[in-house]
Amino acid sequence: MDDIFIQPEDLRPSVEEPEDGSSLEPDSDTDSDADASIKSTNSYSSRNLQVTMENNRRYADDSYFMPNDESELTRLNIVHQIYLILLDGRLTTAPLQMERPRILDIGTGPGDWAIGMSAEHPNAQIIASDIGVFDSGLGHLSLPNVDFQLADAKSQWTYHEPFDLIHIRGLSGAFNNWHAIYTQALAHLKPGGYIEVADADPAGDTVATEEPSHLRTYAAALRAAADETGYPRDLRHLRTDALSEAGFVGVRVQERSIPIGLWPEDPHEKTLGKMALIALLEGLEAYALRTLTRSGRWSLDEAKDLCEKVRGECVSARGLTARVRIVTGRKPVSFAQRRGEVLARAMAKVKVLNEGPDLPKDE
Numbered sequence: 001m002d003d004i005f006i007q008p009e010d011l012r013p014s015v016e017e018p019e020d021g022s023s024l025e026p027d028s029d030t031d032s033d034a035d036a037s038i039k040s041t042n043s044y045s046s047r048n049l050q051v052t053m054e055n056n057r058r059y060a061d062d063s064y065f066m067p068n069d070e071s072e073l074t075r076l077n078i079v080h081q082i083y084l085i086l087l088d089g090r091l092t093t094a095p096l097q098m099e100r101p102r103i104l105d106i107g108t109g110p111g112d113w114a115i116g117m118s119a120e121h122p123n124a125q126i127i128a129s130d131i132g133v134f135d136s137g138l139g140h141l142s143l144p145n146v147d148f149q150l151a152d153a154k155s156q157w158t159y160h161e162p163f164d165l166i167h168i169r170g171l172s173g174a175f176n177n178w179h180a181i182y183t184q185a186l187a188h189l190k191p192g193g194y195i196e197v198a199d200a201d202p203a204g205d206t207v208a209t210e211e212p213s214h215l216r217t218y219a220a221a222l223r224a225a226a227d228e229t230g231y232p233r234d235l236r237h238l239r240t241d242a243l244s245e246a247g248f249v250g251v252r253v254q255e256r257s258i259p260i261g262l263w264p265e266d267p268h269e270k271t272l273g274k275m276a277l278i279a280l281l282e283g284l285e286a287y288a289l290r291t292l293t294r295s296g297r298w299s300l301d302e303a304k305d306l307c308e309k310v311r312g313e314c315v316s317a318r319g320l321t322a323r324v325r326i327v328t329g330r331k332p333v334s335f336a337q338r339r340g341e342v343l344a345r346a347m348a349k350v351k352v353l354n355e356g357p358d359l360p361k362d363e
């Protein structure tokens, strides 16, 4: 799948950026309308978006730590391609066998995943939600089976119909209470429906290096600063327990280690390493600037200087790797439903025993 950059001027939201770089209050209207077949009042085109400029980066609001500007869009496009490589071209590890799956992508960002799912499941109803909009992201495409909506997942979810799959990728540090997010997700899934959560936040010690290094200082500083804000930056939300405590069953954790840099001999791994290196370098400041400068212990220059040192180290490091974690869980099927399914299977067996298997009828 190739990256597609589309910037239909007429579909771009009206973005008001203050010339002096000061902060604007984000619009707080985050009601959600679940009917994916109807463009809701939260659809991008119906909203006046406001953004915050800080440290020369553009942010969707005043609280989430990652920017939503062109550099971040590029990084997310690359990360999306890395996930595709890791999953052998698949978009999800969750089984989706139904004819018209209902899918929710929380924190969809530029929308690459949601758009990929819409192509793979043309009959699906997909809601792709986020607190912000990327100017040249795919969220401006008008597709019959995807509804891009503005919604803060920390608020009460108001989707009216349950989903078959809820997807949450790259949201480490976005929530102060993952249990509340998982509880809402469980409530908004059909019985037997899946949640899939994936992350590889370098602040969570996912990037491994043997030497004491600037990279370690960087990760530790980010974690400490994020912990102070109450929005942890690690992979604790991807523990099996985190999902099972919220009521999910059949929780599966898949973890992959990927190379960062040009050091692998194997050509496939080298390509992956190159992509991961570009994504990491592109993300160093994005991950750090707001978090570190707001902690009060790092000036902008100090934070940038640290990023620069990490950059130099990562470019030349051999053996640098990153851990990517993907967790899936299922909403339990109720006893009555399970009994119904067992009965239906038993009846089908009895029918076969009595009448023989259904054979194709002669024309």
Ligand SMILES: C[S@@+](CC[C@H](N)C(=O)[O-])C[C@H]1O[C@@H](n2cnc3c(N)ncnc32)[C@H](O)[C@@H]1O
Pocket: 060, 064, 066, 068, 076, 080, 106, 107, 108, 109, 110, 111, 112, 113, 129, 130, 131, 132, 151, 152, 153, 154, 168, 169, 170, 171, 174
């Ligand atoms: C690192 S990006 C990941 C984007 C996308 N999931 C992907 O994998 O390409 C995180 C996204 O989550 C969004 N986000 C952050 N906090 C959110 C919240 N409370 N509710 C909904 N989306 C949120 C951000 O605006 C951003 O687009």
